[in-house]
Amino acid sequence: MACALGLADSIVGITHECDYPPEIKNKPVVVRNVLPIERMSQGEIDRAVAERMREGLSLYQIDEDLLRRLAPDLILTQNLCQVCAPSGNEVSQVIKALPEAPQILWLTPQSLDEIFDNVRELGAATGRIAEAEQLLASCQAQLNRLTRRIETVAERPRVFCMEWLDPVYASGHWVPELVKLAGGIDELGSERGESVRVSWDEIAAWAPEVLVIMPCGFNLEQTMKQIWDVFGRYGSGSGASASAQPDASASVHRFFELPAVQNGRVYAVDANSYFARPGPRVVEGAELLARLIHPALFSNDALPSEFTNAFQPVDVALLKGSLDEEKDYYIEGGAFVFTASYLRRRGYCCGNGCRHCPY
Numbered sequence: 001m002a003c004a005l006g007l008a009d010s011i012v013g014i015t016h017e018c019d020y021p022p023e024i025k026n027k028p029v030v031v032r033n034v035l036p037i038e039r040m041s042q043g044e045i046d047r048a049v050a051e052r053m054r055e056g057l058s059l060y061q062i063d064e065d066l067l068r069r070l071a072p073d074l075i076l077t078q079n080l081c082q083v084c085a086p087s088g089n090e091v092s093q094v095i096k097a098l099p100e101a102p103q104i105l106w107l108t109p110q111s112l113d114e115i116f117d118n119v120r121e122l123g124a125a126t127g128r129i130a131e132a133e134q135l136l137a138s139c140q141a142q143l144n145r146l147t148r149r150i151e152t153v154a155e156r157p158r159v160f161c162m163e164w165l166d167p168v169y170a171s172g173h174w175v176p177e178l179v180k181l182a183g184g185i186d187e188l189g190s191e192r193g194e195s196v197r198v199s200w201d202e203i204a205a206w207a208p209e210v211l212v213i214m215p216c217g218f219n220l221e222q223t224m225k226q227i228w229d230v231f232g233r234y235g236s237g238s239g240a241s242a243s244a245q246p247d248a249s250a251s252v253h254r255f256f257e258l259p260a261v262q263n264g265r266v267y268a269v270d271a272n273s274y275f276a277r278p279g280p281r282v283v284e285g286a287e288l289l290a291r292l293i294h295p296a297l298f299s300n301d302a303l304p305s306e307f308t309n310a311f312q313p314v315d316v317a318l319l320k321g322s323l324d325e326e327k328d329y330y331i332e333g334g335a336f337v338f339t340a341s342y343l344r345r346r347g348y349c350c351g352n353g354c355r356h357c358p359y
């Protein structure tokens, strides 16, 4: 959001999650994760997050010395989710330790309108009001174009946006609104509400025709890996970790029963870029969803270049473990060699040095 208002040069420090636009990635990192989430499964992350919450422990470490040295005039932070990024408590504590209190802008948007309000507030706090209005006008124009297009189709497919795979979280905040703009309905999501755990029985009852998998904190390739780890033939997702939860999610997964899965309409998306972060790119998220929900409407349009790595259809047969000799693998000297086509459709690099690895 800050960079979209032309503030990249004024940013003195970032968090470990800040990766866009790429030119900010070499700024000093003031916030770090406490949990080694890169090495943990979906179930393990969920349990660790809930446990640290119960014990009143933070998931983040703020480098106070570095912050003191950087001496920002303004800190942009959030109070939307206690566990997704440093929130109220952590930030207030650290501020107390600074010699001069900087201005703090709390961004806590629940909806698209509130994301837009945050852009205005940031513009006002940084003397970029004109830039903020210009950005919002272009976001609104993009949404209006999408709305006009979606008005031409009659049907509104049942969609389910999955914000976590094990246990499953339905979407909240602005995501159900994006689905609506994209010409679908996600009744399991809570518009302007929190993302909460849902059971497989509820998902099966909703019977989504389109399933979009968007775990927060993951890009496309990482999401594909999670799908294989949880729902793949040799994955962990028999509900084993969900069953450790004393709540509605305690059920074995029913992924393969869903109409969307049976009809090959399951998509992984880059959640970090287009859905999980409340910034201007959620507008592109709406368009991306529209392309997934109503592909025929976009069949004559070239795919915009920013969407090249934004989504991937999940090959359900492959996920179930059905492999064709030649198309998916060949045998050489008694060894099994995966083809590039198989590896691309699987969607992620396993790090085993596969000969035809496209990643």
Ligand code: B12
Binding pocket: 017, 033, 034, 035, 037, 045, 046, 047, 049, 050, 051, 053, 054, 059, 060, 078, 080, 081, 083, 084, 085, 163, 164, 169, 172, 173, 193, 194, 195, 196, 216, 217, 218, 272, 275, 276, 277, 278
């Ligand atoms: C859903 C979710 C989101 C939602 C928001 C949260 C929500 N619920 O609406 C959305 C999609 C917006 C989101 C966004 C992001 N998220 Co997120 N998110 C999650 C997810 C899947 C669940 C978090 C959650 O709500 N857990 C519910 C837990 C905390 O609640 P609970 O156990 O039921 O407890 C509740 C009650 O029982 C009660 N409670 C429990 N104990 C206690 C104790 C007391 C004393 C009290 C009073 C109450 C109480 O309060 C709790 C909350 O309601 C987790 C992964 C996971 N499965 O944990 C990632 C996760 C927290 N997110 C993560 C990240 C990285 C992000 C983003 C930064 C992504 C990005 N790269 O841009 C953004 C930040 C957006 C922002 N805020 O600006 C990371 C954090 C990494 C870390 N610290 O180690 C996680 C762990 C996922 C991951 N990839 O590993 N996220």
